[in-house]
Amino acid sequence: MQIFHPSTNTIAKVSIYGAVFFVAGLLWTGNEIQRSSYVTGVGVARPQPVPFSHKHHVSGMGIDCRYCHTTVETAAFAGMPPTETCMSCHSQIWAESPMLEPVRASFRTDQSIQWTRVHDLPEFVYFDHSIHVNKGIGCDTCHGRVDQMPLMWNVKTLQMEWCLECHREPERFVRPREEVFNMNWRPPVDQLTLGRELVRKYQIRKLTDCSICHR
Amino acid sequence: MRRSVLHGGAPVLLCLLAAGCRQDMHDQPKYKPLAASTFFEDGRSARPLVPGTVARGHLKVDQHLYAGRMGNEPATTFPFAVTRAVLERGRERYNIFCAPCHGALGDGEGMVVKRGFRHPPSFHIDRLREAPVGHYFDVITNGFGAMASYASRIPTEDRWAIIAYVRALQLSQRATLADVPAEERKRLERLP
Structure with a gap:
């Protein structure tokens, strides 16, 4: 006895074949959502109890980052004023x-x-501002041009793949220590030459052991 | 057919849905600096120190270093030797904490003053040129007039470094060409 019409054979074949695309699509969608600003908050200004403008205070008034973030050079926490x-x-x-x-x-x-925290690292991650600042990682390498933000948002995802980008190849991002707080510093054309030299000078190791951050 | 798709697909779908729902490791029951607390009445996890608390090794007995005083008088000397490194540290810290009001030259023409803050006296007036270093230390530590205390923002040694740099600024504004080393003088004279 024939329950299904012969044409359903095609539907069955297509659905088996299509399942591959369906699963791939699901994975792709999941991946896109995970990296989207909906999850990472990249570029999304957070509402704050007071609409504090870094742009006004840093660019307009010329106030140094460290006037308010006083412990950024000496402690893990940069310090909220x-x-x-x-x-x-x-x-x-x-x-x-x-x-x-x-x-x-x-x-x-x-x-x-x-205040509403903008850069919120997961709590299974150890992070220390002082070591980054003292090894020549500029504020804007991670925080972007804060001096041009009327309200605060994050420009980087703070996801592990992003951390590793620099921990694998610090020479791509490191800058002279005296330029760390200079928002206008731009990497020179031969950043890699400068970077390799600074990595040697500041004794920067490639820090990709799990326990460096997950301790 | 339909049942097998359901049987095969549903668990996969549910797994995908469940992924990322649990944030227990992300938000652990511990306090990060300045995190809010529901436990304490004032909502702060950062607890104020009990008055009179002294951290081990931080008893501030040296009146010269920590209070800028010698006996009952403001100190007239620095508690440690002023080296080039101290001056450079002082310049950096001065430009971070002081220049917004006192100006990069110490004339009191900082950006914040231009926007309406009360004009501080210039460091180059006779009264302040003659003021002992202990006076500056007291002002940075305890505030003065419209100026707030900077004790919580500037560590003790840095306050002294800043004072050393203020002294350098004071010298610089009354310097003559005769004070410039011969080598440098030539360079200055070439300038338009």
């Missing part, structure tokens, strides 16, 4: 601005301003 740091200037400048009311309220009441 306490409200007192904001008030060093804003006790007098824009002292009446409604936009800065959360800052003044924090200063009055001793309650922390709850």
Whole structure:
């Protein structure tokens, strides 16, 4: 007895053949989603309690990164400025601005301003700012042109493949130590020559052991 | 046919769906610096120090180094030798922390002042040229007038390095050509 019409043979064959594409498509989609800005947040400005502009403070006023991120050269954590740091200037400048009311309220009441973290590494990763800064990795290598960001966003995925890009070939990214905080520094045409020299000079190892970051 | 596709496909699909749902390792029950806490009343995981806490090896007994004082008077000397390295460190730290208001030359014409902050006195007036180094240390540490305390931002040794650099700035603004070494003088004279 014939249950199926002979034409269903074709459908069966196509569906078996098509399954390969279906699975490949699924994998591709998963991959794309995982690397998309929906997951990584790349280029997505985060809303903050105060619309703090790095562009204004760094490009406009010429304030060094380290004025606020005071521990970036000595500790794992770069340091988020306490409200007192904001008030060093804003006790007098824009002292009446409604936009800065959360800052003044924090200063009055001793309650922390709850900023939204932009660069949020997974907690199974060990990361130390000071070693990177002291070995000649510039701020903008990882954070992008923060001096041109009116609100903060991340320009890199912070995914492991991205970390390894540099940990495998630090000579592609390393710069002279005195240029680390210079946002306008651009790699020279012969970056590899400079990079290899600096890697030797700063004794930078290729750091691809799992336990370097997953400790 | 349909059943076998369901039997074969569903687990694969479910596995794919489940992947990335668990973030337990990503968000571990531990505090990263300055993370929010639901445990403490003020919502901070970073706990303020109990007043009077001294970290091991950090008892600040040296009044000259840590308070800029000698007896009851502001110190008139540096607590350590001022070398070229100290001056260079001082220049770097001065440009980070002081130049926004005091200006790169120490004349009080910094960018923040141009935007409306109260004008600080120039370092080149007689009163400040004659002020002992201990006075500068006290101002950096405790603040003065409109200026906030920088004690939490600038470590002790760096404060002294900055003061050394301020002294260099003061010298530079009253220097004459006779103070320039002969070699350098030639170069200066060639400048338009």
